[in-house]
Amino acid sequence: MKKEAIMPVAVLTVICVVVAALMGLVNSFTAPKIDADNADAVKKSLSIVLPDGSFNPEPDELREDAPETIKSIYTDLNGKGWVAVIETTGGYTGKPIGITAAIDTDGKIIKTVVTRNEESIVPDELKPMGSYGDHYAGKDAYETVDLVTGATVQYTEAAIKNALYDAFLYLGFASDRVLDGAHELMPNVKEFIDITPRKTKPTVSRILEAADGSGHVVCAVTKSSHSGAPETETVIAIDNTGTIIGVKNILWSVGHNLAYGPPPPPSEEAVDAFFQSFVGKNVNEINSVEHITDATGTSNNVKAAFEDALRFNESTEMHPIFRVLGITAIVGGLGGLIAYLVISKKRRTAE
């Protein structure tokens, strides 16, 4: 009986270990080749995005505050600008998309090219060295490009746009949108202090405190359930009574697959009206806000994010009662398993 119970587990475990070892062995000699090919593609892309450019063999040293999407920056020795090698985060499947972008000294894109795209759906334009990057030529940090339809690819496009924005931010051609929003919503406040704790709720990305003590500004985000890419980002100004005094939406990147037919995505006016309807509300009144027509899911996600934002000063640590329940469940489960094994052994002995 013991052998019959243990044998299947043992065989499956051994097979898993052997297969893992085989994959590890193959990876040991393919990974360097793949990395070398990726590096070659990046080097080749430098001359594509800035044909007359001249670069040092090694990229510039990145500052400590460099966003994780920035992999390397090459400064053109002829003074034409910079080339940023970036990898997106988010997208549809979450796999990084490699992009190389040349940015001139006026903060405009000279040329962009996709060097690597392992998403599940890759239109021709978004394939490596495809034509998608051509449409960014001449654009600055605040001009977006919407070319390809389909929800899956819109997530990819959003990821590319966010990554390019990070490049502009790093090079100083874009500003901190959250801080800009904070100053816009609370114009009398001269300084904000970043009090974002190390661990925040996933729907809250930044918390700023007005230096004059008049309130707080919180950035609420909602993310795609597919890949974790940001879908909406909103700056919320909250006074000391916990009431929303101003709202500024800085990102609306909700995918909509036109192949599914109507309804079309909500208009800009409808989105603006939705966000402005939160002004004057406190945490208990959030659910009374009307959702956007035909965007109930997104609206509910935003409301949940706003509620978390209004509760920004509540601890993110697990409530003690849940800790107790969790430990009880684990101990009870283990105890039950041991009891079952002991009782069944006694029964077998008795037989």
Next chain:
Amino acid sequence: MKNNKLSIFLKGLIAENPVLVLVLGTCPTLAQTSSVINAISMGIAATIVLICSNAVISALRKIIPDTVRIPCYIVIIAGFVTVVQMLMHAYLPDLYEMMGVYLALIVVNCIILGRAEMFARKNTVLDSAIDGAGMGLGFLLALFAMAFIREVFGAGTITIIPGDPIVIPFLSTYNIPILTQAPGGFLVFGILIAIVNKIGPKKGEGKRKEFSCEGCPSAALCGKVSCSDSIEIAANTAEKEEKI
């Protein structure tokens, strides 16, 4: 014995072609037949995985307990697919990019798990490898036939080298674009199945009269077109019941 080996190999080409007769692996069949090079790549990758997984599963057939056979098969198949993926990514990057997510989806291709369950676990390593080769080649031929029709008549091109399609005069101007899209794919698929069923060998009608498919555990998998394996399974099951 040689005839037996040859018949095992040839079975997968036409008589029990996995795509056009057994109607297995239809997802990559429709998705990867918009161009010839895609079809050939998918066919070769699936064939390699089939041969390797069949051989290994056959070699371990006496060791793998019945209760965990499916998880074991899936781990083995997934391992080989991952190895093929890594090798393609390193040494054939253009093909790797073209195949995209469908390369990883070979893991859940019904042909591979189906042949492991139906053949590899009951036969020797050599026979299983030959069966894998035959089925894989049959899969490749079916995909190639579909891709050839869809690309030549649908786009007027034929792509042998990735990114470098050869334009066919006349057909590049007068083509049937719907063939390169999903509805056209289904159309071509259906027509090919009909042709193969019409001209191919008879599907064991006589055997079906002697042995009903009712209650047969393999009826759903084989599509009730061949009862030869089903008879063997029923015989094995009867033997086991007698022993018990």
